[in-house]
Amino acid sequence: MALRINDIAPDFTAETTHGPISFHEWIGDGWAVLFSHPKDFTPVCTTELGAVGALESQFAARGAKVIGLSVDPVDNHHKWAEDIKEVTGSAVNYPVIGDTELKVAKLYDMLPGEAGDSCEGRTPADNATVRMVFVIGPDKRIKLLLAYPMTTGRNFDEIIRVLDSIQLTSKHKVATPANWKQGEDVILTGAISNEEAAKLFPDFKTVKPYLRTAAQPR
Incomplete structure (x- = not known):
């Protein structure tokens, strides 16, 4: 299988x-x-x-x-x-x-x-x-x-990049955009309401109703 x-x-x-x-x-x-x-x-x-x-x-x-x-x-x-x-x-x-x-x-x-x-x-x-x-x-x-x-x-640098993303997104309700690298902005997932986002990511931006970004959580 x-x-x-x-x-x-x-x-x-x-x-x-x-x-x-x-x-x-x-x-x-x-x-x-x-x-x-x-x-x-x-x-x-x-x-x-x-x-x-x-x-x-x-x-x-x-x-x-x-x-x-x-x-x-x-x-x-x-x-x-x-x-x-x-x-x-x-x-x-x-x-x-x-x-x-x-x-x-x-x-x-x-x-x-x-x-x-x-x-x-x-x-x-x-x-x-x-x-x-x-x-x-x-x-x-x-x-x-x-x-x-x-x-x-x-490209094992890419494997490390993906590992960074996987580890980050396993701890926070975020995703990473195309070509993302450590320290760059992330995407807020649909699991976070705007109200919750305002508390967790006070400076988050709404690019589109379905696309919200914020600084990478530490």
């Missing part, structure tokens, strides 16, 4: 570069970003794992753990990490799942059930759909899912 926003992120156990994990237990009470890759030693993915390494502290500052997945053995991941550091200058200090039996890829609907049960003999093209990003909340529900083509590197 296809996964959707607000579905419970499927739990699983797996081998990673940091040892075995149980996913929900590993997430704990914080946020998690799971991002997947078709195969080790692929060019675009090499740049992506390095980009996440450079941003890991920014995710941590938001209470979010990051974890990669690649349809190859953990031993290969360790060797690949050496290349990633050499190419990008950033170490892969976060765990990377070894999905050699395609179990997680299937569980998260990134590969069809008939894809087999081994990474052996599979090419990056065979695994082209294993290029997803899932942002998962402390309630273990999926807050964001994105699918990328093989030839387009992911």
Whole structure:
């Protein structure tokens, strides 16, 4: 069954570069970003794992753990990490799942059930759909899912931007407009009456009856 926003992120156990994990237990009470890759030693993915390494502290500052997945053995991941550091200058200090039996890829609907049960003999093209990003909340529900083509590197600054929005809007009755960034005005949701808005956001503006804006709550 296809996964959707607000579905419970499927739990699983797996081998990673940091040892075995149980996913929900590993997430704990914080946020998690799971991002997947078709195969080790692929060019675009090499740049992506390095980009996440450079941003890991920014995710941590938001209470979010990051974890990669690649349809190859953990031993290969360790060797690949050496290349990633050499190419990008950033170490892969976060765990990377070894999905050699395609179990997680299937569980998260990134590969069809008939894809087999081994990474052996599979090419990056065979695994082209294993290029997803899932942002998962402390309630273990999926807050964001994105699918990328093989030839387009992911913008992890955008993932951080979305994480900021999700965390803000989970605490306040607000939404964020197009291209919003930290510190910019937000949109008041329909859950706030004008009377309540006057108390919570004294300087709110009515752009249209259905569109009210205010400074970002702190």
